[in-house]
Amino acid sequence: MFDLQWLLIAVPLASGLGLLVWGKESDAFGHLIATVASTFSFVFGLVLFLELTGAAAEDRSRTTNLFTWIDAGRFHVDMSFTFDQLSGLFVLLVTGVGTLIHIYSIGYMAHDERRRRFFAYLNIFIAAMLTLVLAADYLVLFLGWEGVGLASYLLIGFWQHKPTAAAAAKKAFVVNRVGDVGMALAIMLMFAQFGTTSIAAVNGSASDPGSGAIDSAGGSVATALGLLLLLGACGKSAQVPLQSWLLDAMEGPTPVSALIHAATMVTAGVYLVVRSSGIYDASEAARTAVIVVGLVTLLVGAWIGCAKDDIKKALAGSTMSQIGYMMLAAGLGPAGYAFAIFHLITHGFFKANMFLGAGSLMHGMDDEVDMRRYGALRAAMPVTFVTFGLGYLAIIGFPGTAGFFSKDRIIEAAFADSFWVGLGALIGAGVTAFYMTRMMMMTFFGPKRWIGDVEPHESPKVMTIPLMVLGAMSVLAGALIISDFIPTWLEPVVGSEGEHELGIPVWLMTLIITLTAASGVALGVWLYRREIAVDAPADADVSFFSRAGRHEVYGNELNDAVVVRPTQHLTRFLVWFDAKGVDGLVTGVADRLGDTSQFLRKPQTGYVRSYAATFFGGALLVVLALLAVTLA
Amino acid sequence: MTEYLSLSLILFTIGAVGVLVRRNAIVVFMCIELMLNATNLALVSFSRQIGNLDGQVAAFFVMVVAAAEVVVGLAIIVSIYRARRSISVDDANLLKS
Amino acid sequence: MTTFWLLAPLMVVSALGLLFVRKAVHAALCLAVVMISLAVLYAALDAPFLFAVQIIVYTGAIMMLFLFVLMLVGVDTVDALKETIGGQRWIAVIIGALFGITVVLAIAQTVSGAVVGLDTANANGNPYGLAELLFGKYVLAFEFTSALLITAALGAMVLAHQERLTPRRTQGDLAAQRMRDYAELGRHPGNPPTPGVFARHNAVDTPALLPDGTAVDASISPSIVARGQVRDGYDDDIEIVQRQLEGRDTGDDTIGGEK
Numbered sequence: 001m002f003d004l005q006w007l008l009i010a011v012p013l014a015s016g017l018g019l020l021v022w023g024k025e026s027d028a029f030g031h032l033i034a035t036v037a038s039t040f041s042f043v044f045g046l047v048l049f050l051e052l053t054g055a056a057a058e059d060r061s062r063t064t065n066l067f068t069w070i071d072a073g074r075f076h077v078d079m080s081f082t083f084d085q086l087s088g089l090f091v092l093l094v095t096g097v098g099t100l101i102h103i104y105s106i107g108y109m110a111h112d113e114r115r116r117r118f119f120a121y122l123n124i125f126i127a128a129m130l131t132l133v134l135a136a137d138y139l140v141l142f143l144g145w146e147g148v149g150l151a152s153y154l155l156i157g158f159w160q161h162k163p164t165a166a167a168a169a170k171k172a173f174v175v176n177r178v179g180d181v182g183m184a185l186a187i188m189l190m191f192a193q194f195g196t197t198s199i200a201a202v203n204g205s206a207s208d209p210g211s212g213a214i215d216s217a218g219g220s221v222a223t224a225l226g227l228l229l230l231l232g233a234c235g236k237s238a239q240v241p242l243q244s245w246l247l248d249a250m251e252g253p254t255p256v257s258a259l260i261h262a263a264t265m266v267t268a269g270v271y272l273v274v275r276s277s278g279i280y281d282a283s284e285a286a287r288t289a290v291i292v293v294g295l296v297t298l299l300v301g302a303w304i305g306c307a308k309d310d311i312k313k314a315l316a317g318s319t320m321s322q323i324g325y326m327m328l329a330a331g332l333g334p335a336g337y338a339f340a341i342f343h344l345i346t347h348g349f350f351k352a353n354m355f356l357g358a359g360s361l362m363h364g365m366d367d368e369v370d371m372r373r374y375g376a377l378r379a380a381m382p383v384t385f386v387t388f389g390l391g392y393l394a395i396i397g398f399p400g401t402a403g404f405f406s407k408d409r410i411i412e413a414a415f416a417d418s419f420w421v422g423l424g425a426l427i428g429a430g431v432t433a434f435y436m437t438r439m440m441m442m443t444f445f446g447p448k449r450w451i452g453d454v455e456p457h458e459s460p461k462v463m464t465i466p467l468m469v470l471g472a473m474s475v476l477a478g479a480l481i482i483s484d485f486i487p488t489w490l491e492p493v494v495g496s497e498g499e500h501e502l503g504i505p506v507w508l509m510t511l512i513i514t515l516t517a518a519s520g521v522a523l524g525v526w527l528y529r530r531e532i533a534v535d536a537p538a539d540a541d542v543s544f545f546s547r548a549g550r551h552e553v554y555g556n557e558l559n560d561a562v563v564v565r566p567t568q569h570l571t572r573f574l575v576w577f578d579a580k581g582v583d584g585l586v587t588g589v590a591d592r593l594g595d596t597s598q599f600l601r602k603p604q605t606g607y608v609r610s611y612a613a614t615f616f617g618g619a620l621l622v623v624l625a626l627l628a629v630t631l632a
Numbered sequence: 633m634t635e636y637l638s639l640s641l642i643l644f645t646i647g648a649v650g651v652l653v654r655r656n657a658i659v660v661f662m663c664i665e666l667m668l669n670a671t672n673l674a675l676v677s678f679s680r681q682i683g684n685l686d687g688q689v690a691a692f693f694v695m696v697v698a699a700a701e702v703v704v705g706l707a708i709i710v711s712i713y714r715a716r717r718s719i720s721v722d723d724a725n726l727l728k729s
Numbered sequence: 730m731t732t733f734w735l736l737a738p739l740m741v742v743s744a745l746g747l748l749f750v751r752k753a754v755h756a757a758l759c760l761a762v763v764m765i766s767l768a769v770l771y772a773a774l775d776a777p778f779l780f781a782v783q784i785i786v787y788t789g790a791i792m793m794l795f796l797f798v799l800m801l802v803g804v805d806t807v808d809a810l811k812e813t814i815g816g817q818r819w820i821a822v823i824i825g826a827l828f829g830i831t832v833v834l835a836i837a838q839t840v841s842g843a844v845v846g847l848d849t850a851n852a853n854g855n856p857y858g859l860a861e862l863l864f865g866k867y868v869l870a871f872e873f874t875s876a877l878l879i880t881a882a883l884g885a886m887v888l889a890h891q892e893r894l895t896p897r898r899t900q901g902d903l904a905a906q907r908m909r910d911y912a913e914l915g916r917h918p919g920n921p922p923t924p925g926v927f928a929r930h931n932a933v934d935t936p937a938l939l940p941d942g943t944a945v946d947a948s949i950s951p952s953i954v955a956r957g958q959v960r961d962g963y964d965d966d967i968e969i970v971q972r973q974l975e976g977r978d979t980g981d982d983t984i985g986g987e988k
Contacts, residue, residue, distance in 0.1 A: 605814065606728025608721045613652050613820050620828045627835050633844050636774070638833050639737050643763070645829035646744040652821035653748060655813070658799055659756045665791065666744060666760060669767055672779075680774050683845030685855075688776050689862045695786055696874050700881035702791050706798045707888035713802045714891070722813055 001051060002062035005083045008045055008091065009130045012037045016123030019116055030116030031109075034123045035102040041126060042095035049088045057492060060085050063136050063200075070139075074195055082136040082200070086341065086493045090133040090271060093345055097263045097352050098126050100466040104356055105255040107462035108363065118158060122259070125151035129264050133271060138187050138197040141272070145183060145236065148265045149176045155260060156252040168248035175245040179235015186228035193221050203278025215282055225279050226286020229272055230293065237269030237323050239297045244555045246320055247304070250312040254359030257312060262319050262355050263348035270323065270344055273330040274337050277494050281333060290331030291417075295424045298324025300553050302431035306438065307549025309536055310369045311358045314439055315351070317552075318395070321432060322347050328425060329410045332417050334495035338487040339409040341494075346402035346477045350394040353470035357388035360463055361443065364456040371442040372534050373451055378444040380456035383464045385444050387471035392440055394474040396433040396517050402477035412509055426516055433517040437524025442532060449534050636677035643670035657709050657719040661702070668698045732773045736766045754804060757795050764788045775847040778855045921947040935960045 015037035019030045026033070052060045061084035070077040083091070102122060109115045128147025135141035149172075157169030190197050194213040202213050233239065238246035238261075249261050260266070273280060273290060280287050301321030308314040322343070329340035362369060364381050378385040394403035407429060415422030450456070458464065539547050548554060603610070643666060650663030672691040679687025713719050739762070746759040768783035812818050850858050863871055898906075910916040922945055925931025927938040936959060937948040949959050 604728065606725030607814050608724065609652055609655075609817060610814055613817065613824065616648055616652060616821075616824050616828065619648075620824055620831065623828070623831055623836075627831070633842075635733060635737070636770070637836070639733075639740065641832045641836065642741060642829060643744050645825050645832070646741070646748060648828070649821050649825035650748045652825075653812075653818060654756075656753050656756075658795060658802065659747070659753050662756055662760045662795060663747060665787075666747060666763060669764060669787070672783075673767060673770065676771055676774050676776050676779060679776070680847050681842065681844050683847065683850060685847070685850045685858045685862055686866075688779055688855075688859060689867055691776075691779060692782065692859070692863070693867075693870060693874060695782060696878065699786060699791055700877050702794055703881045703885045704888070706794060707885035710798060710801060711888050719802050 002048065002083055003064050004044075005048060005062070005064055005081050005134065006066055008041050008048075008095075009081075009127050009134065011040050012123040012130070013127035016120045016127060019120035019123070027113075027116045031102075031106050031119045034119035035099065035106065037123055038095060038099045038102045038126055041130065042092070042099045045088070045091040045095050048083055049092055052083070052085070052088055060492060075191065077137055077139045077197060079140060080136040080198075081134040081140075083134060084493060085489050086271075086274065087133045089341065089345060089489075091130060093348050094126065094129050094133065094264050097348055097470070098122070098129075098259060100469055101255045101259045101352065101356070104258075104359070104463050104466040105253075107460050108255055108359055109253065114158070118155075118253070121151055121154045121158070122255075125155065125260060125265070129268070132268055136199055138190060138199060138202070141199070141275075142183060142187060145232070145268065146180065148236075148260075148268060149173060149180070152176070152249070152260050152265055155256040156249045158252055158256065162251065165251040168245075168251040172245040172249050175242050176235045179232045179242050182228040182231025182235070186225050186232065189221070189225055189228065193217055199275060203276060215278070219283055222279055222283035223285045226276075226283045227289055229276055229279065230286065230289055233269030233272050233327070234293060235269075236272075237266045237327070238320050239269065239293050239324065239327060240300055240555075243297065243300070243320055244552070244559055247308075247313050247316045247552055250310070250316050254312070254355060254362060257316070258352045258355035258359070261316065262351035266319060266323055267326070267344050267348065270326045270330055270340055273327065274341060274494060277334070277337060280331075281495070287331050287333055291328055291421060292331075294324045294327030294329070294331055295421060296324070297321065298328065298428045299424060299431075300324075300555075302428050302435065303545070303549050304552050305435040305549075306431065307546050309371050311361065311371050311374075311439065311443065312355070312369055314371070314435065315354055315358060318432070318436070319347075319351055321428065322351065322395070325407065325410055325425065325428070328414060328421070332413050335416065336410065336413045337494035338490045339406060339413060341490060342486045343406035343410060346394065346406045346474070349470050349477055350391040350403060350474035353391040353467060353474055354388060354395075356463070356467050356470065357384050357391065360384045360459040360467065361388075363459050363463070364454075365450070366452070366454045368454065371439065372532060372536060373449055374443040375446045375449040375532070376444070377456055381458050383458055384467065387464075387467040388444075389440070390471040390474050392436050396436055396521060397429060397513065398517075399514060400478065401475050403474070405478045408510055408513055411513055412506065415503075415509065426513065429513060430516040430520040433520030434524045437521045438528050441524060441528035446529065446532065449532065451534065633677060633681050637674060640670045640674040640677065643667075643673070655720045655722055657712075657721050658706075660721055661705055661709070665698065665702070668694060732769060736769060740766045752804075753799050754796070757792060757799060760795075761788055761792050764792065775851060776855065778859055917947075921945065924948050924950075930960070932960070934958050 012034075015034055019026055019034060022030070052062070061082060063080055063082045065078045065080040067079050068076070069079040102119065105115075105118065105122070109118050112118065125148060128144050128151055130144070131147060132141055132144030135144060153169045153173045156172055157166050159165045187197055190202055194202055194217070196202065196213065204213070204215060231242075234242045246261060246266070250257055252261075280290065298321045301317045301319070301324055303317075305314050305317030305321060308317060326340045326344050326347070329336035329343065358369075361374070361377065361381065361384060364377075364384070365374065368374070390401075394401040397404045397407045411422060411425045411429065414425040539550070542550075551557070603614070647663045647666035647670060650666065651660050654660050654663060672694055675687040675691040675694070677687075679685060679691075709719060712724070716723060743759040743762040743766070747756050747763075750756050750759060764783060764787050768780045768788070771777075771783055772780040847855075852858075907916075907918050911918040922937035923931075924933050924937060925935045926948070927940075934949065934953055936944040936946060939945060944961075946954070946959075953959060
């Protein structure tokens with residue numbers, strides 16, 4: 001059966017491409033075909049996953065080789081896919097959330113005339129993301145990597161008539177490209193050092209430490225590879241320093257933000273780090289870099305989330321921060337890999353849920369995104385309120401929800417590794433609670449601040465059913481960790497956590513975390529239960545922190561100063577040099593030749609007398625020469 | 633002997649300068665004749681110095697050739713005058729680039 | 730020697746005149762002076778034959794040829810003093826000076842030697858000696874030169890020939906044209922009177938008089954008219970003659986006794 005795992009990718013891909021080619025004829029039913037294709041992938045993925053659960057622990061990695069992709073001398077790459085514990089989880093997450101979002105989009109994009117195309121792009125995205133997670137070779141992974149980048153570009157810029165959307169899509173692609181450079185260099189380095197780019201060959205297997213090619217290479221190779229792969233991951237997962245595209249990507253339709261920029265594509269970076277556990281286990285420096293990146297991003301994302309009034313941008317800041325947590329966990333080594341993946345899955349549920357909830361709010365509020373214009377919506381849109389609330393509880397780590405378990409474990413592991421890392425993660429949790437509470441207060445509570453003649457109403461069933469499903473998952477997924485399912489399940493892939501001493505009992509840790517979150521909630525409620533101005537105060541009237549948060553901690557300005565302006569200067573200089581220097585040289589040669597010929601033209605006056613003068617001068621020279629010869 | 637040669641060379645130089653300076657075609661021709669005559673004087677002086685008459689025979693031939701040359705040259709000037717109504721040598725500058 | 734020192738300055742000045750005079754006819758005269766002086770110098774250099782040939786051929790034929798063509802082509806053309814080609818005069822003077830100084834100083838000094846003289850060569854007379862060489866050693870050159878002369882004459886004929894473009898006007902055509910001019914322009918059909926007809930004088934500059942005493946402008950050559958040298962045909966001479974006939978006149982050519 002696993003020989004057919006390529007169908008998981010092929011069906012959505014064929015559906016997507018087919019819908020694009022079929023054209024306007026299929027406008028009426030194109031969305032249904034796409035949803036069916038996505039559902040097929042989910043169902044088939046579930047079947048394969050269940051078959052894996054039935055198998056023995058050592059036998060849970062099934063690799064299929066479709067064909068030999070590249071066979072050029074020493075370089076040999078197979079188009080092969082591996083369905084194992086880790087990729088199985090991702091397949092379920094991607095196809096499950098993906099299918100729910102397909103259903104949601106039937107309603108959300110009902111009035112858009114290019115809906116068929118939207119669904120085709122969504123299918124292409126699913127296919128590319130599955131290629132990424134199922135790949136058994138880094139080059140095949142890169143194929144999926146680029147594919148999701150393309151799908152993201154197409155989907156962010158879906159409303160292509162809007163210049164802001166087009167610019168945001170371009171920005172996302174370009175910043176991702178910077179990360180892709182790291183990825184490409186890593187693959188090339190792998191080939192140069194090991195002669196192979198197969199994931200299994202490079203990393204070895206966790207159950208058999210030291211079997212990978214990376215272990216026999218030097219520590220510097222592992223560090224180099226680790227850092228390069230981290231660069232790629234930063235681009236895809238919007239980690240600092242390549243985070244500037246994520247908030248702009250909110251220009252795309254809300255289902256896109258939910259699927260790609262919350263649940264799936266942005267987690268590809270974390271997947272990459274966890275999949276390359278062999279490389280990161282071999283290099284202390286690379287792991288430290290991952291931890292630093294994760295920590296900085298989780299704090300920066302939280303900072304931004306506190307200051308944004310656009311609900312989608314606030315959620316994007318939150319995504320950035322949560323992925324920071326996942327990166328932090330992944331950087332902790334075998335102690336954190338499993339928790340990173342667990343948090344990834346739970347985050348996929350509650351963040352997708354909240355984004356779809358935001359979409360529902362926007363649908364009801366006539367596409368208004370500014371939370372300052374919301375208020376008192378819990379009565380008008382009850383289902384959205386409840387499901388959004390479930391997601392909120394999960395993200396702040398309310399005891400019992402999925403988020404409680406996943407985040408707790410990460411903070412514990414962080415403290416076990418280093419006090420300061422743990423402290424940073426703890427503060428991040430507090431700030432997360434604060435800004436999410438702010439969001440809830442501004443949106444659902446308080447007085448009505450609606451402007452214009454909006455009549456908020458609940459969204460149709462096709463939109464609320466997926467909300468309910470995801471809301472339920474946000475709470476129930478905690479069961480996965482209580483039963484210790486995830487760490488055991490993933491152990492053959494990523495290794496076991498080993499013992500870590502915390503210094504304090506686990507229940508005390510949990511209490512501290514809960515109290516920190518509670519204080520964040522309290523601060524949020526206290527600050528935002530009063531009147532909130534409908535128009536945001538000017539930049540000069542707010543504190544430095546608010547100002548910096550609004551400007552996304554000046555990330556864009558930094559990019560501009562460090563990269564964009566010097567490049568513009570360089571290009572301007574090159575243009576000038578080409579025009580003046582190179583062209584000057586070429587035309588200069590031509591001009592000098594012209595001048596020389598003009599100069600040489602002067603003797604040709606046409607006057608007999610000037611020619612006679614030349615004769616006479618020549619005669620004089622001859623006489624002098626004769627004299628010289630005879631006298632010498 | 634030197635004085636005759638010097639005189640001949642001075643006349644030659646004056647004739648050459650005249651060719652360069654005068655614009656009337658016939659006067660230029662006359663300057664050329666002056667140069668030829670100066671050459672004749674030199675030939676005759678050398679003939680006297682050397683002691684045989686070859687120099688004089690040469691001068692004689694020069695005269696004959698000069699005569700033929702004058703005939704043809706003046707015919708050309710007349711033709712040009714008929715065509716262009718001008719005998720300035722500066723007007724024949726069609727080779728100007 | 731004296732001949733040389735007398736004639737040399739003269740020749741140099743005349744040659745310089747060739748450079749500086751404005752009218753072409755004056756230049757021709759300067760050249761003629763140079764040529765005749767040269768002839769005398771040839772005579773002084775024991776070349777009597779060349780002396781004669783120089784005067785006959787060069788001065789007599791070639792210079793005359795020059796003057797004829799000058800008359801044909803424009804005796805009035807005066808060379809403008811301003812030089813049209815930039816720097817030409819300077820170049821000419823400088824190169825000329827350099828050349829002159831170089832050759833005179835260098836060549837004139839180095840080439841001279843002992844003068845042998847032509848007494849032995851002229852033993853049987855100068856023409857005899859020349860003839861010996863001309864028809865002996867140089868007979869071939871002589872033949873070719875004669876061919877050259879014939880060719881030159883032919884060439885000149887061809888060059889100066891003008892093809893008739895319109896048919897020759899016969900006497901009948903001329904007569905018809907005269908009548909037409911009388912009809913259209915009022916020009917007198919008859920021959921214009923020659924100068925001085927019925928006038929007191931028949932000098933070239935005196936116009937003819939019509940029976941009523943008016944002067945005929947057409948009787949005077951246009952060049953004299955252009956020079957403004959026409960005499961009044963209706964002179965006071967008539968009154969003077971009348972007075973003379975009446976016996977009043979004392980031979981004084983004045984009118985009314987005025988001096």
